[in-house]
Amino acid sequence: MNKWKVGFFLLAGLVAAGISAVIVLVSSSNESVPFPEMNALNMTDNVLTVNATKENLEGIANTYIRKAMKGEPIPVTMKVDDEVLLFSEMTMFSLTFPVIMHFDPFVHDDGNLILKLSKMEIGKLNILPSAILKVLKDSVKLPTWMSVRPKEEEIFINLSEIPVSGNLQVRAKTFNLAEDEIILEIIIPNE
Structure with missing residues (x-):
């Protein structure tokens, strides 16, 4: 031969x-990741209600994502329109593919956000969404307040863990993107 x-x-x-x-x-x-527990609201805490727009939320989210992912090689950006879009990229065999994930947001009972995957675009490839979320979970060091749950095809955003100045906590009350109605509560502990 x-x-x-x-x-x-x-x-x-x-x-x-x-x-x-x-x-x-x-x-x-694809083991399931449990929801983190949120600290219970103390009845003596003060609550500040904030109305936000999609643009406000997008700017704030991207600022916190950039701070949390400083130095990471794979960029992640969020766009808020009638749905939540996460933009990233995936490199396979020296080729880089754009990844666009479409999510429908829901407010969890504890005031945190669940982004349920509705559609995914990876160039022209047809890959299972749960597989891409698993690769995202395993290869990208996301902020500690973002939990990828591949089996459920969702991302859990623990608003109470986002580092806001002092010991303030944030939780969502209403998250209606179609009506541009986003109501957040800032919890100020009564010390």
């Missing part, structure tokens, strides 16, 4: 092994 045939089969085997490794990595265990 000549050396070119051996080289070809060796290269084909390496490519097949690489693709198999990526498939195994992406499709491995």
